[in-house]
Amino acid sequence: MMRAAVVDTCGRPPSVAECPEPAAGPSEVRVRVTAASITPLDLLCASGTSYFGVPATPYVPGVQGVGELADGTPVWFATSAGMLPGNGSMAEWAVAADGDVVPLPEGVDHRLIAALGLSAVAALMALTWRGDLRSGEQVLVLGGGGVVGQASIQLARLHGAGRVIAGCRSDAAQRRAERAGAAAVVRIDRPALDERLAEHGPFDLVVDPVFGAPAVAALHALRPGGRLVNLGSSAGENAPFDSATLRGKHLSVLGYTNTELTKEQRADALAVIAEHVRAGRLTLDYETVAFADIGDAWSRQAAGTADRRLVVAL
Missing domain, CATH: 3.90.180.10 (Medium-chain alcohol dehydrogenases, catalytic domain)
Structure with a gap:
């Protein structure tokens, strides 16, 4: 038993x-x-x-x-x-x-791997596979205090991002994003978000687990040719962005879900995450x-x- x-x-x-x-x-x-x-x-x-x-x-x-x-x-x-x-x-x-x-590698922290798990897989693949992160690019991570957000901040830096900014909705989330290594944090629960994001942008890539109004403001802060990868909707199921914004800057809005990964892709991503954990480069x-x-x-x-x-x- x-x-x-x-x-x-x-x-x-x-x-x-x-x-x-x-x-x-x-x-x-x-x-x-x-x-x-x-x-x-x-x-x-x-x-x-x-x-x-x-x-x-x-x-x-x-x-x-x-x-x-x-x-x-x-x-x-x-x-x-x-x-x-x-x-x-x-x-x-x-x-x-x-x-x-x-x-998994010998000696890896089991509890930390359990905590990261598929959330870290989503962060890694949204950045590198779906978002096509390139060396030196500026990244905005919405929901930066969540599990996906904290992993995205660290993994973006580990995989070549030049600067990573986080968007957060609470003081506790802001502190977690700062500990994860965000260069700056923008509060997405306050007015005039477009203006505050513009102070830190423009961005090349947005990792977006929240959608809603923050996603609209993030689209406005993208540079021409920028990409937004959505993998959640904790701030709202709808985001009323306009056609002119998409067309005028040739932006890409991409969806991501772990269920579209093959088991081989998932295993490869977990191997990368586990090695970062083993080496002390990724935490939560x-x-x-x-x-x-x-x-x-x-x-x-x-x-x-x-x-x-x-x-x-x-």
Whole structure:
């Protein structure tokens, strides 16, 4: 038997229970889990309101995690918990498909990798693959205090950006963006955003996990030929930008989602992230919570009262 976080009823936090250890099926491996983050996708799936439909309960949540194989190899792994029938990473043991397991460097910080995870993959690929970041370019990262934002600030600098400016909506987010290495922070929750962004621009590339009014102001701050890569909508589902702005400066507005990556691309991106972590070049402001406290941590994350990524230590 093992300890596992179990969602019995959609819309309610999981509770810790004793469950049978899972057995690996064909083309699967067993992982002894060491850390798992509570992500927005976990919350969405367990709410029963996601586009994947209502998950069958009870189930163990956790769409990603970090742990060790039977031979001690450290790995990151993904699951389809909450999206398809089956259990996820928030247990002492989990199973994952061979193609969803990525080896990690020896000695890498498991909790930090769990905290970064697919959010850092999104940041890296939005910058380099979708955004085509070039050496010396000036980058604006909206939502700079979030997980994607903090990772984007650091990864932009590590991959050749000349100067990185962050846009933030709170004092706490501003402090996180500054610790991540932003050269300057612009508050996007205040009036006259166009003017304040213009003081730091023009920008070549915008990483945008917020959309809404901040995305409109960011488009105005792009130089001719600039690109905006959108990967979220925390500030609004709509952004009323005008045709003249796009045409007049030959701008590109690009969408990004991790679901469009091949498993090989995802593994390659995670390898890059893990090496940055191992070398001490990439970090994140996150909070570790004990496995016994997962219900309270889940509730805080769902209510928005946790101001950072929560990582469950097993």
